[in-house]
Amino acid sequence: MFLPFLKYSLSAGFLLGLTTLSDNWATKSLVSNGQTQVWADTLNRPDENRFTKRVLSNDLNEPMELAVAPDGRVFFVERAGKFYLYNPTDRKTRLLYDFPVKAVDKYLNGLLGMTIDPNFRQNHYLYFFYTVQDKEQTKQRIARFVMNDDNTLDVASEKPIIEFPIDLEVSAHTGGSMAWDTHGNLFISTGDNTVPFESNGHAPIDERAGRLTFDAQRSAGNPNDLRGKILRIHVEPDGTYTIPDGNLFPKGTTGTRPEIYVMGCRNPYRISVDPATSILYWGEIGPDAGTDSQQGPRGYDEFNQAKKAGNYGWPYFVGDSKPYYQYDFATKAVGSLFDVQAPINNSPNNTGIKNLPPAQKGMVWYPYNKSDEFPQLGVGGRCAMGGPVYHYDAALKSTTKLPAYYDKALFVYDWMRNWVYAVRLDEQQNYQSMEAFMPTTGDFRRPVDMEIGPDGSVYMLEYGSVYGIDNDDARLVKVDFNGGNRAPVAQVVATDTIGLAPLTVAFTGDKSRDFDKGDQLRYAWRFEGNTVASTDANPTYTFRKNGVYRATLTVSDQLGKSSTDTLTIKVGNTTPQVAIQTAQNRTFFSPKSMPFAYNVLIKDKEDKLIDKKNVKVVLNYIPKVNPEPQMGHQQLTSTFSLGKTLIAGSDCKACHQLAAKSVGPSFTDVAKRYRDDKTATAKLANKIIIGGGGVWGEHAMSAHPQLSREETTEMVKYILSVGSEPSENRLPQQGNLTLNQHVGKEQLGRYLLTASYTDKGALTPAPGKPRTQLALTKTDLLILRPSKVLGSEADELHDMTRQGKRLGNIHNQSYFVLKNIDLKGIDQLTYFYSSKDKAAVVEVHTDSPTGPVISTLAYTATGDWKNYKEVSTSIQNPGGQHDLYFVFTKPETPNRDLFSLDWLLFGTNATAAQSTKVSPTGK
Template sequence: MFQIKPAKLYLTIVSAVAITSALLAFKTGSTDAKHALKPLDTVKSSLKKPEDNRFTKTILSNDLNEPIELSLAPDGRVFFVERAGNFYVYNPATKKTSLIYKFPVKAVDKYLNGMLGMTIDPDFASNNYLYFFYTASAGNQYKQHISRFKISKTSVLDLKSEKVIIEVPIDLEVSAHTGGSMAWDKDKNLFISTGDNTVPFESQGYAPIDRRPNRVNYTAERSAGNTNDLRGKILRIHPEADGSYTIPEGNLFPKGTEKTRPEIYVMGCRNPYRISVDAATGYLYWGEVGPDAGTDAAQGVRGYDEFNQAKKAGNYGWPYVIGNNIPYKEFDFATKAVGASFDLNGTENNSPYNTGLQKLPAAQKPLVAYPYNKSEEYPFLGEGGRCAMSGPVYHYDPAIKATGKMPEYYDKALFVYDWMRNWIFAMRLDENQNYKSMEPFMESNGDFRRPMDIEVGPDGSLYILEYGSVYGIDNVDARLVRIDFNGGNRAPFAKIATNDTIGLAPYKVSFASKSYDNDTGDKLSYQWTFEGGKVGSTAENPEHTFKKNGIYKVLLKVTDQSGKFSTTSKVIKVGNTMPQVAINTSSNSTFFFPKASAFSYNVVVKDREDKVISPARLKVSMNYIAKVASTQALIGHQEISPTYNFGKSLIAKSDCKACHQVNAKSVGPSFMQVAKRYATNKSAVTVLSKKIIAGGGGVWGEHSMSAHPQLSRDDASEMVKYILSLTATAANPALPKQGSTTLNKHLTTRDQGRYVFTASYTDNGGAITPLTKKETILLRPAKVQAEDADLLNNVQRSETYLGSIHNGSYFVFKNIDLKNISRLTYNYASAQHNGTIEVHIDSAEGLLISTVDFSTTGDWKKYVDLNAQIKNPGGRHDLYFVVKKASKPNNDLISIDWINFAQ
């Protein structure tokens, strides 16, 4: 949220901070059949989309540090690089990853340059050539090298064999896009992607076309829009055996054309970070990491990311065009004057920093373009931060005998993915190789950790480098994975259930196998290992007595009739029992009331093993959450979700964590740093919530934060409030075991928020290990919104009320304490009926504790208050609110807005 954009993955990732979750829910909604989300058209129309549970993900190498690009050798070796220069190989024979060499690359701060990419030669089986794209230095001069090396069959890199094939100039002080991907076509031509190497921040997310003096690094007209510059391009060359290269026919500018570079195949790119070439058609694909503007402005439109295709050489418009060929406007950065729109059919590059042709080729359209907000054309792509990348086109090969190869269903599908939104889609093209449809890949069980590069292996499986959760740090979940398809018998899933896992010797435990198999009819067998490493039972649901104290790891192996199996485990602790913690209170334990009041309590702790209850091991606190994450709030004695705070839950659902951590800095400041900086700023909520929505930079360095126009002002404010609360020293003051605390923090928020009273005790460990028991009382406002009911029967829930309530309909609020409650107030409307509201406990026919008659209000929009007496039956109960009217007509009797529980 604050200062995201690792230099637009400056080298890599784009757009930061705003929504989505670790995997989005893909939703349709387009009425345009052209862009509808639908199954891929296949060679055989009878092919059905494979079930997600037929795909398995195997982690080949874990705990990587900024993995960047991979390449697969014909013998199955997987080569991959990390941005800091580490070059690895995964050997499928040994199933081990080894560091081959650490390149002495120039990796500027956390965000760009360094090792940018790698690929293997098309004739690798015979020549053992590898190509690396990295930032090299010679004194104070820096360039991007595409170098060729030779490697042995035992994965020893010959450093003396380096041949620098081509150099790309770089303005190293510019923390901006560097591209770095490489791919080959069927004619053994090498494609190389380069970014525009331009500072994007002062352009406010629009076209960086600053023509003022001494602003050379602030204009992409010198690079992406310059026909005589290799940056902001996709180059195409033909490497030769001696380390030189030739120019293939059909590049954008014929060799010898004045003020052009013949290596250019595609120009007008901002940051084409991942590219691929379809081996069958020779067509080039790439994901274009787009600019940051969240809304349209006078100088141009909002930012878009793009999936692009080049059937032949062309200009793709940047920095004059974005999205579906939407032109920017001439803009004078000195006077702020806005001029005419750029000409799509041949923009003129009039920048003083342009060394190429003035008249540029016409701009080409992308396959797909999508903004921060939900796209009207492609709503299923979600919303929020963007970082488009393009993977391979898959070609099904029946000759490949590997059992894990991708199915024929995905034949000719283009796999595209988004680093920030954390998804992979399979895109289908029509007979003319134009966009036709797309659908999510492994939507339900992908568990992607920000895909960075995807390749199809010689075995037909997908290999993916996953960068990990947070940009710019050494993520523990960064990894190399393989995705296999199982079209036949699948292994079962082992699962253990027990009533309890903690007790004293001799401790008898009843185990239940909740295992299952996705293949209907498979017969399962079971092997239980309780202790000593020996199989203790082959029953499905055995019992076992642990006679000695200790911590035991119980193993269950479940095998189907074909021999496929899976295992799971459960830890059983013998030698201690869980402490007992009780919170006794003479106050109401469900509600707090409009005025300040006292909450009196007494915490009672018992422990079977501890002779003396240590006060130091008891923790008691009361915390107030101003706004909660769910309207259907928890109540009573129960554990509180870690994302119960509304602002915290919004951040958890967003991609904020891609660029921010709570305590540690990544590409953006930590939330704690933000909280400390703005701790005394009374306008912090307003200022920061505006910045989250509109984007901006300059406070935490040169990197800007993306705009998040999809967020409402209220939601952005709640996110800021949570961040600012991190430095509140008195958020959870320690309380004594017994006493009284004043409930007054809600007075400014009235009918929102929750008080969370928590008591926890950690015992001395008994004969094994300490155990902690925590009890919580959650106090909610006495004025309860009817739509927050826990259970409905023949009642409709809207966002603000309950309606369509008929004779016999009821709704339920669970686990309610009526201590000190004497009356209810209903806020209701009824267009034309009279009736009765009854309150029963524990069932719709349970003890009647309240009844009141209601009269018509004359209009559904006219809400009035209705008072009713209620009796306290003692203890906690589920309250059933039952509406009755015996005589007909007796449908649509009443709608209820809220209910107030009064003392």
């Protein structure tokens, strides 16, 4: 699901006078025709560690849009009406005014946008986009205010510039962004103000009587209506406005509005204008259909560009002008496709001309699923936002400005997917390529507005993790670039951090690093209090009293840059010992139902008696682990619910909470509603994939076609389980388990046997008093996996690739690794493989590619990559658990493209006799 007010509500070019850069992140640029030509591939991409993101203002509530003044002051607004100023001088945020706006339905309309006048230094003008109620009519208003010299807003100076009515019952598609071009023209984005339901996520063109608000032809497709548009006006000193030349419809044209620059928009929520070219950019938040249907194409979000005025198609076209069908909502009859070159608006709700300008296609478009044209954008929810174009200024005296590498880059971002991309354009300003900006360290929290400040830094409003909630992580942030000396990265390492007093700890600080070669590092250690106790890189320190301490290391370079790392030391207790013991195999379970005998051994130096209430033994079964490298113990321990894990990795949390209502119902409420519905699991699993609405109000859930039915089923199972009190299925410390949950299912599951013990804590210094601190918990985990292992489940690869569930591109000395394997009870290894025309040898080594050999297979070619053969060979048990290295050897040439592995089977002679079965289909 997406924000209702969103879903509903560097280029190649020339840079003159590029100066030589002071550090080694940039190379010399190419010179062409007497000009310095800066292309993306002639400059080294700056290291991501050169960018620093810091929070300027925290604890916000639905931040909307920001503007940075020439002197560095940052103005920003919240949807509920609050207008703030962040002052970089004192680093404080002040509330300047609380607009009495019409903030509808808890989530929609209100104070939606703001901007500053291009001549702000002289006139101090600010502009706001907000919802007002006037004589029972709700309108969107853009008004101008004066900012006083004492950092107060002159409320009495309000001068409405332009207004237009909206249908208040439609809490959807608001637009609300503003931007300026080089000629002082003001651009204003407006949404189509249309209910998207009963159109199944396709074109809302419902022309039935009484369905006015379900027809976007009355707004976005109507040349005589200001909704679903991007307007362009010129504000005069007296507060009136004039119409610049070059808008879509000449002034005086019957059935049109001259303010319109771009029509055919669904929700152009964030716009920008290139300050050098005056080209308009915006993110178009598209419809929700996850698949094509008889009504037309699936939904796409778009990043759009308008070099001149135009019609961008909605509600007749989407994406790269994919047409919808003319559809009769009364009879369900499907007509012909709308004509891209000559669209006609015949809706009875259209008050403007019927013959519309040709539709322009999007610059970038992408669906919920992976995009064929732009695969780097990923999959999942969509909320496209148009960001600024950056122009590098070599003369700008700023130590934080973005580097020349991003000169003429258009920054775009997605609210749902939490990424920012830099789009590169060619000399004609046409799309060329894009690349992620700060993909590993950005940690973007629903970016909702982004601007380049006068200092060349990035300023961003982050809405926060959950829609419609007072998010703890809603904030104003700034991203600075450091082109010079970087701070070192402090890192504290210690092996013994828990123990009894006196506790002597050997600390290691020389693993700290500095990104700038040749820097001299200095170390300052603090163990108890603020006094520097050591300046050695690797000191030893003794803690003589019980307590919890924070060992702190500050690492500085010779220029004064520093960073700090801390490590907690607990004195007064020792960690319990917990071990799951079994005489059976500790890695694999049988395909058949089988008993599993175990015993949990627990010891604790301080607890004479083990408190049974503090012992927890639990068995969980994960029905499916995706065929990727095996997850580590800690990951599986914390995410043993597959459904919960899938939800955590999806966009669900943007609109749903466990127990609190957001834009969508809480999971608890969903579980309660469907408690007695036996068809709920299948029904809701399908709904997550295809999307839909109408059950919980007017906000629809977006489609998730990128998820499989198995995945959504597990998600629904988890959601429905939260409606009842959890029944903790604790097991005894010793017993026999029946492992049968995998029987009859695809062999991709895992059994997790978890045992933990929490001790009674540390003794206080006063005798006779209860233990009050330092209770420690220790957990052991046993993961049992199927004895049949897909090729793609290998933990490590060397000189080979994953190809779906298989391994391929295997050559001489290629190898893959399966970690932590127990071969108890196993004496045979079966390969299901193909090899077109080369025979070779597979050796299984323990613990390294050159370790002891415990199995050898001399295989023959199968004649074709499609012909898979099943061949078995013996394997020895070295005892204990080991990493197994499967090494392919064929010294003589040709020795490339040797093998394709579908699966391995660990078994015995009794369960897997040697065979030479051939499958022409590879199955």
